[in-house]
Amino acid sequence: MKEIVRPYKPEISVCPICGSRLVYRYTVSNKVIQFSNGKKARIKNLGYSCPNQDCQASDNIFTSQTASKFCIKGYTYSAKIIAYITILKMQGESREKICAKLSLNGVDISDRNVDKIAEREMKNLNMDYKKNIQVEYGAMMSHFGQIRISIDSIGIDNLRVISVRNSFNNVQIGLHICPNDKMDELKSLLHEYVDNPNIKCITTVRKITDFFKILESCVNREMEYISFIKY
Ligand SMILES: [Zn+2]
Numbered sequence: 322m323k324e325i326v327r328p329y330k331p332e333i334s335v336c337p338i339c340g341s342r343l344v345y346r347y348t349v350s351n352k353v354i355q356f357s358n359g360k361k362a363r364i365k366n367l368g369y370s371c372p373n374q375d376c377q378a379s380d381n382i383f384t385s386q387t388a389s390k391f392c393i394k395g396y397t398y399s400a401k402i403i404a405y406i407t408i409l410k411m412q413g414e415s416r417e418k419i420c421a422k423l424s425l426n427g428v429d430i431s432d433r434n435v436d437k438i439a440e441r442e443m444k445n446l447n448m449d450y451k452k453n454i455q456v457e458y459g460a461m462m463s464h465f466g467q468i469r470i471s472i473d474s475i476g477i478d479n480l481r482v483i484s485v486r487n488s489f490n491n492v493q494i495g496l497h498i499c500p501n502d503k504m505d506e507l508k509s510l511l512h513e514y515v516d517n518p519n520i521k522c523i524t525t526v527r528k529i530t531d532f533f534k535i536l537e538s539c540v541n542r543e544m545e546y547i548s549f550i551k552y
Contacts, residue, residue, distance in 0.1 A: 324353075325362040329385035332524060332547045336371035338378040338465055343369035349384050350392045357401040359427020364391050378465055381489055386471045386524045387550040389491040390484070396438060402428060403438055404475040404482035407446070408498065410439040442496065450485070450495030451513070457487045457494050458517060465489065468517060471524035473549065474532040481507070481532070485514055488524055504535070511539040521545060 335342055349368040355361050366388035371378045390400045398406075402423065409419045416435040423430055461468045469488035474481055483497040495514070499507045515523070515536070522545040526532050533546075 325360075326365065327362050328365040328367055329388035329550065330367050331369050331383040331385050332387065332550065333383065336373065336376060336378055337467065337469065337522065339371060339373050339376040341371050341373040341376065343383055344372050346370050346382060349382065350388070352392050352397055354391045354397055354399055355402065355428055355430075356399045357405065357426060357428065364388050366392055378489075381464075383489075384491065385550070386486070386488060386491065386547075389486070390471075390473055390549070395441070398428070398430065398434075398438070400473065400484070401475055401477075402430075403442060405477055406435055406438050407442040407482065408477050408480055410435075410443070411446075411498065445493060445496035446498065448493075448495070450497075453494045454514065457492060458519070461487060461489060462519060467521040468519045469522045469524070470494065470514065470520065471549075472511075472514065472536065474526055474530075476501070476532075483507075483510070488522065507535065508539055511536060515540045522547060524549060527551065 331343060333343070346368045348365050350366045352364060353361055354364050366384050368382040368384050370382055373379060393400065393403065396403060405423070406419055409422065416432045419435050420430060420432055458468050471486045471488050473484045479501045481499045481501060483499060485494045486492060487494060497510060499510065523536070523540070524547040525536060527548045528546070
């Protein structure tokens with residue numbers, strides 16, 4: 322079967338700091354990723370940078386945040402598969418049962434990889450996101466004078482996995498699982514991320530989704546939104 326190759330450029334084409342057109346530098350990652358429907362594709366995440374030597378962002382490599390959520394360091398499974406494993410594990414399912422469920426959808430994964438992913442994601446769920454917000458927002462302000470984050474929402478059954486990252490370097494700031502019937506909890510969580518007035522841009526799900534409407538109601542001020550590229 323012919324391999325499907327998908328190159329992804331950064332969602333932004335100009336430097337957010339000085340406005341210069343970003344130029345291609347190198348391919349940051351190049352991996353075959355499995356998706357939750359069993360399909361596979363080679364995802365190339367292309368790194369671009371600002372050519373203006375005087376710009377404080379000139380050392381930063383901008384990548385596709387869409388591709389970054391597919392190619393999470395160390396994993397070759399889509400964000401949805403990872404979210405699914407995380408939720409099943411949280412519900413106490415055995416790794417054998419998780420493998421069996423995934424294989425029904427054509428996803429082949431070893432017991433060992435289920436364990437590795439579950440372990441790592443449990444760590445992310447438990448990380449001190451409030452401290453990470455301070456550290457990452459502080460670093461973005463001191464390097465770039467502005468804050469850019471991505472907020473992804475993946476719905477599985479009646480739960481929602483929320484993943485928040487620093488848009489400049491894709492570092493994970495927080496990972497959360499919110500039940501759909503606890504809207505107040507979700508909103509107060511989002512407020513912790515979006516209330517900072519120095520946030521210039523949020524990369525997130527497309528505007529037609531319910532999650533976008535919830536997010537927008539929490540932001541409730543002028544904001545640049547960029548959508549993840551639909552796969
Ligand atoms: Zn620049």
